[in-house]
Amino acid sequence: MDSTPPATPASSSPSTDEPRSLRIEDWLTVLIMAALALITFANVLVRYFTNASFAWTEEISIFLMIVLTLVAGSAAVARDRHIRIEFFAESGSARRRRRLAQLGAACVALLFGVLVLLSARLVWDDYRFEETSPGIGVPQWWYSIWMPLLSALITWRAVGLFMRRTRQSDTELLADQEGSVQEQLP
Numbered sequence: 001m002d003s004t005p006p007a008t009p010a011s012s013s014p015s016t017d018e019p020r021s022l023r024i025e026d027w028l029t030v031l032i033m034a035a036l037a038l039i040t041f042a043n044v045l046v047r048y049f050t051n052a053s054f055a056w057t058e059e060i061s062i063f064l065m066i067v068l069t070l071v072a073g074s075a076a077v078a079r080d081r082h083i084r085i086e087f088f089a090e091s092g093s094a095r096r097r098r099r100l101a102q103l104g105a106a107c108v109a110l111l112f113g114v115l116v117l118l119s120a121r122l123v124w125d126d127y128r129f130e131e132t133s134p135g136i137g138v139p140q141w142w143y144s145i146w147m148p149l150l151s152a153l154i155t156w157r158a159v160g161l162f163m164r165r166t167r168q169s170d171t172e173l174l175a176d177q178e179g180s181v182q183e184q185l186p
Helices: 022-050 056-078 094-128 146-167 170-184
Strands: none
Touching: 022 056, 056 146, 094 146, 094 170
16 A cells, blocks of 8 residues: 555645635535525425425525526636636737736626616516515515626626736736646646
8 A cells, every 4th residue: 555645736725816705605605505405305305205395495496596606607707717718718928818818807797787787677676566486475576686786796706807817917817827727637
């Protein structure tokens, strides 16, 4: 037997470019996933033993999945892990890469800024017309209020990413992208 401890990757420490406040999003992701698993497991047990299911589980699960998507999207934007075409984003000069990173962050901020406005209108309509949820019958705005709030969080994270990429020098960007590639390798 080999008594040497397993090697740990050198890049296991968090990036210096990454915001420290991402711990909130990470813990929310864990808690939401745990709640989804518990709700689904409880529903499966009840359905198995009684041939009936909890009516509220589908409504709550859909709500939690939407919240999970937005919270994880916020963390992805802050970590600069959002969807992009790597062929274009990581080719060319460092200046071109930085400009594309800034353009991507600006587009994400614009998209979610518009989503804040549109979903705020939806929340107002849900409140004004006293819409209720179909499964439980609670006010619909209890669910829809999270869309503009979490979209505003993503907008804030995208603006922060844009500002970090603006202050960053070309060599820092190249070093940051190299660190990201090393983290992704097995």
